[in-house]
Amino acid sequence: MSEPQRVVVTGGAGFIGSHVVDAYLARGHQVWVIDDLSSGRRENLDADAELLVADVGSPEAADLLRQVRPDVVNHHAAQIDVRVSVDDPGRDARTNILGLLNLTEAAREVGTRRFVFVSSGGVVYGEPEVRPTPETMPKLPLSPYGVTKLAGEYYLNYYRRVHGMEYVALRYSNVFGPRQDPHGEAGVVAIFCNRLLAGEALTIFGDGEQTRDYVFVKDVAAANMLATDMALPAVDGDGADLDDVAFNVGTGLATSVNRLADSLEQVAGLHPGRDYRAGRPGELRHSTLDAGKLRGRGWAPQATLTEALQQTYEYIAQNRTGAT
Numbered sequence: 001m002s003e004p005q006r007v008v009v010t011g012g013a014g015f016i017g018s019h020v021v022d023a024y025l026a027r028g029h030q031v032w033v034i035d036d037l038s039s040g041r042r043e044n045l046d047a048d049a050e051l052l053v054a055d056v057g058s059p060e061a062a063d064l065l066r067q068v069r070p071d072v073v074n075h076h077a078a079q080i081d082v083r084v085s086v087d088d089p090g091r092d093a094r095t096n097i098l099g100l101l102n103l104t105e106a107a108r109e110v111g112t113r114r115f116v117f118v119s120s121g122g123v124v125y126g127e128p129e130v131r132p133t134p135e136t137m138p139k140l141p142l143s144p145y146g147v148t149k150l151a152g153e154y155y156l157n158y159y160r161r162v163h164g165m166e167y168v169a170l171r172y173s174n175v176f177g178p179r180q181d182p183h184g185e186a187g188v189v190a191i192f193c194n195r196l197l198a199g200e201a202l203t204i205f206g207d208g209e210q211t212r213d214y215v216f217v218k219d220v221a222a223a224n225m226l227a228t229d230m231a232l233p234a235v236d237g238d239g240a241d242l243d244d245v246a247f248n249v250g251t252g253l254a255t256s257v258n259r260l261a262d263s264l265e266q267v268a269g270l271h272p273g274r275d276y277r278a279g280r281p282g283e284l285r286h287s288t289l290d291a292g293k294l295r296g297r298g299w300a301p302q303a304t305l306t307e308a309l310q311q312t313y314e315y316i317a318q319n320r321t322g323a324t
């Protein structure tokens with residue numbers, strides 16, 4: 001276990017961020033959270049974490065960093081909806097770019113050692129030719145959301161090279177687990193759980209043979225702990241490239257929507273039927289990540305897909321409010 005550190009987690013009241021907060025607290029670190037509660041919930045947050053309800057782009061958020069002088073900023077807050085980013089790229093950029101810069105400037109001022117930045121392996125590679133996709137594949141995002149995630153990595157690379165602030169970019173695949181709401185990149189798991197619990201048919205867009213790489217949120221939290229402490233290559237020499245400090249976080253396993261539906265029906269012991277609808281234009285057909293680099297640093301998914309789906313289903317069953 002590392003020395004106790006002062007950590008600010010943005011988006012810490014959200015689905016993934018709240019698990020990351022739990023993992024930092026379990027390691028004895030002191031945790032502050034910045035979250036505007038736009039999709040996050042107070043109930044997700046451990047009482048030992050101190051919450052500032054604020055926009056990451058606000059003066060209050062920057063002031064918190066100046067007061068706390070964190071060793072580490074772990075940045076999960078984001079506008080996460082691809083469709084919102086397409087409809088309103090300015091809104092997406094305000095949170096994902098200007099919000100990030102508000103924090104990096106304050107972090108630089110107070111000498112923050114490391115920034116852990118959450119990127120997305122589901123979007124930065126566009127339609128990759130190689131699957132599972134390694135970090136070195138061309139980055140060609142197809143949405144404003146994907147562009148902001150990649151831009152975030154470039155901005156942090158600037159801070160690293162010019163101001164000496166370390167960072168690690170974690171490029172997640174489709175994350176699922178307890179506290180997930182139906183709107184994120186792997187929202188299908190939560191949507192299916194809710195429909196099963198309501199006794200409603202599972203809606204599938206297209207033929208259901210499109211595949212994703214589903215990674216459990218507790219394994220993602222463990223990846224964040226590793227990213228907080230791992231040794232990084234020097235900036236000079238081999239260490240100057242974006243991909244040197246970027247790590248895919250995924251299982252490398254391709255799971256089709258049909259297979260996911262089968263597994264969840266089995267977990268629930270319910271078979272309310274399937275409702276196949278027209279495929280959604282622009283949706284990626286296949287996406288899986290090669291996380292060999294992170295595995296080389298000692299990370300490995302701990303739960304099988306079925307075990308993790310079981311935990312997720314049970315959580316949603318216990319906490320649902322009737323919405324599907």
Ligand SMILES: NC(=O)c1ccc[n+]([C@@H]2O[C@H](COP(=O)([O-])OP(=O)(O)OC[C@H]3O[C@@H](n4cnc5c(N)ncnc54)[C@H](O)[C@@H]3O)[C@@H](O)[C@H]2O)c1
Binds near residue numbers: 010015119185
């Ligand atoms: N869920 C996935 O499969 C997935 C995949 C790749 C990357 N990510 C990234 O992981 C991070 C967390 O996503 P999540 O799925 O937990 O979603 P989430 O909506 O639960 O978490 C986002 C959190 O950020 C907060 N937030 C949003 N805008 C804010 C702002 N302007 N100021 C302060 N707080 C703000 C929200 O209230 C919420 O608590 C995001 O950066 C997302 O892009 C998620």
